[in-house]
Amino acid sequence: MPTVVIDIGTTNIKTGIFDDDGQLLDLHYERVNLEVDATGRAEQDPYEIYSKVVASLRHASRVTGGEAEAIFFTSQMHSAMLLDKNGEPLSRLITYLDTRLSLHLDELSLKNHDLYHETGCPPLIIYPLPKIIYLKKILKPDTKHKIAVSVKEFPLLKLTGHLVVDASTASGAQMVDIHSLKWSEHAVSLAQLSEENLPELVIGEKDYLELTSDAASLIGFKKGTPVYPGVSDAGAHSFGVLAIEENTLALNVGTSAAIRLTKPEPQVDRYDMRFFSYYAGNSRWIIGGAINNAGIAVEWFLKSFAAAEEIVSDTARIDKFSLLDVEAQLSPPGANGLIFLPYLTGERFPIRDPYFRGTIYGASLSTTRNDVLRAIMEGVAFTLKMIYNALQENGLNASIIHGGGGGLRMKTWRQIFSDIFGIPLLVVREDYEPTLIGGWLHFALAKGLISYKEAFYRFKEVLQDGANPDPLTSEFYSEYVNLFIKLYNTLRDYSREFHNFTKKHVKVF
Secondary structure: EEEEEEEOOOEEEEEEOOOOOOOOOEEEEEEEEEOOOOOOOOOEEEHHHHHHHHEEEEHHHHHHHOOOEEEEEEEOOOOOOEEOOOEOOOOOOEEEOOOOOHHHHHHHHOOOOOHHHHHHOOOOOOOOOOOOOOHHHHOOOOOOEEEOOOHHHHHHHEEEHHEEEEEEHHOOOEEEEOOOEOOHHHHHHHHHOOOHHHHHOEEEOOEEOOOOOHEEEHHOOOOOOEEEEEEEHHHHHHHOOOOOOOOOOOOOOOEEEEEEEEOOOOOOOOOOOOOOEEEEEOEEEEEEEOOOOHHHHHHHHHHHHHHHHHHHHHHHOOOOOHHHHHHHHOOOOOOHHHHHEEEEEEEEOOOOOOOHHHEEEEEOOOHHHHHHHHHHHHHHHHHHOOOOOOHHHHOOOOEEEEEEEEEHOHHHHHHHHHHHOOOOOEEEEEOOOOHHHHHHHHHHHHHHHOOOHHHHHHHHHHHEEEEOOOHHHHHHHHHHHHHHHHHHHHHHHHHHHHHHHHHOOOOOO
């Protein structure tokens, strides 16, 4: 019977139907809304998410005739909301892109190394722990309230009648002991929670629930169909791009971006708290960092400076990113002396700075729009290189990059990443869905249907040439990145001063 994998992303819910060999038989998208405004709010409606999950599963049931071996979930990380004792939302879903909590960061006593070493999560406002602390403070729920540390818990509750979260996704909540895969006593104490407030923590690639009668009637699958809470989208993506060997760096470039190494045990930064260590699933951990501002910065450029490309794309049916790719190639490495610090929504790794905002430096009368675009793309890659530098300082190295995500459709960006990291880049085919494939691989590995070695050889043909580093350009970038870092350090204190000045004028929660 087929397996259904459903990935709840920030802007889309993707559903894939797989046969027993892991071949994708059907792919379906449902768009979901992200509500943002000038205050830094970035929320989603949990009822809309659930309705789109239902629509996705209805589509899958029509394709499969209502027969499925399992429904397996992956999802975005770092979202949070409060629920009442019956599991109904008391707040909207606060996503990782929400920066409002930076206005109250000083109120939270979360900046300690003990918490980092226990949970693998540096002190960042993206994590559910500080969001839950603050939501409890302003909403003052009764003692029987529940919490959700991801986008998954609410739809899973509606489908199965159980409030659960998988260890992979929850390990990105700053609330799970990454060594025991149990709730962190330290984090639970900080949030002033008790066991009755918490979702049941399960090994989502192995433990499963079952569809209720009502849910089965609603979506068209049989009652009792196994529903696996699954893994995080990060764990799924790393497996999906076949970054399962210790020397392979997984690169994901979408709305946000991330680099991750897969290891058989957790590891934290010995010197500071510059990278995370999350449970991936199937006895593997992913170690690396993620940034807020990647494709979202290119989208900002597109909306602000490339209206003509939008029109041409719509009328001529030409991919707008292909047009941008051509324009970026017209600017040389270094973007004609332009640096763009792409922190439009603050940044999480490796600088942990919610106050900073996007900055262009070096503009002159000779600066072109193409230079601005390339500087954005370089700035994203420089920020990820800063994370990789921290990994290398801890003895974590890679000899190749496996990449996926919409941003890597741009040839120029692929070359920029390879040149800045100084190692070859392979990318998955454009028709390949790494997060969905990765979800299926986690399911198959947990069920013993496939081994790690078999997984690589079964799917290795999806990896295509991306870029090889040019030695001279790599040498140039190795110096240029230092100027990039120096510019950020120079402006860091100013950004705090500017933040404090505007704080009283910004609407809060």
